[in-house]
Amino acid sequence: MAKNRWGLFVGGALLSAAIAGGWSVYTRRAIERIPSAEGLDDPTIAQAYGRVAALPQMALMRRLVAQRATALCAVGEAADIGCGTGLLATELARQAPDLHITGVDLAAEMLAQAQEHTSRMGIAGRVTFRLGNGNRLPFEDRSLDLAVSTLSLHHWADPVGVFDEIARVLRPGGAFLIADLRRDMPPPGYLLVWFATKVVVPPTLRRIGEPLASRNAAYDPYEVARLAQTSRLTGWRMTTGPLWLTVEGKMIGA
Template structure:
């Protein structure tokens, strides 16, 4: 199946509200567990933080460290600030507007850099991946997780029926579009190699998720 692009920024109030309301608890828990396994901590950058669900969960699970979340959609950041204000770890959380393809941070500024399911929103993710490498300290933890594209539309339909059966039609359509916009593991390997991340590992995590990762000290 050929890749079908979807909008890079979900910045309408309706899109942000719909995404914030979707239940991503199970995959988010798996994502945070992988961060812990990789040795994440210290100064952590959440790139494409969306409504802040993962950033809040990271602070719940990793006591030593702080999270700065960035996103290109102000409507998403409005939700993130609301979730931050309710978190017992609010002082270790912050959010700001920034473009993942041109991060406003110094080289090697963060101990941990992670991104959850924004890769498929970017038409050419090589600048994005290069930026993640640039702002990561040598020996730091990197985790980029995203959906991977099914072989055909029938498999995409199956995954929506399996994992979004309880979602409303708009949410199911968002999930389906994201599957169709995603890369394959082989495509991600090639993109990583071209973006200064040849040393990063590719892992197929679930029937729909893959990760690009670097362990602490790697």
């Protein structure tokens, strides 16, 4: 009986300390947005990001995004903007055999990994990669059926410029899905990101404060809605989850 009381006491004390610690971390979070670097071209950072991007949680996120994107459009020409190591492009190719996907990224180091990955998977003919900036997309006007992007929006120096470019390159009725973290994530999500930064990620990413820096650079849904409203995107709607948000839809117009 006495042993049980001690157990309850110690357990209660540890739980209270964990809640107090978590709350103190949460209340010290950045409220204002802190912009981050645009391209991830440092070779060691790109390699470390490649390892994190291959984790099963990230694979699940990509699978869900690809399902949603291919429900909007599964045939024709697609672009993945800020494609990083090319894993979303690969997942799109797997889910939609009638799509040809071009991954665009500012960082040659990321594209080298992407290229290697698609060659290894034997789908290099269906997925191509181009070095480029989202605000000067290397496509003709109205030439694409689908534009997607994950975890890149918070890096863009000119987000409205990228939205305008997406509007320019999509055909009328062309679909888009831009998914990113949301800065106003609730306490459990924030603590998860904080814990991942301090404990889970490789030391290279920990040194640059990732993924917390990405959370700090991310927008909240109102900010993203303002960006979309200011841009030439039409037919968009916003969806939100505990950690993420999306701007998605189909371009309206002749």
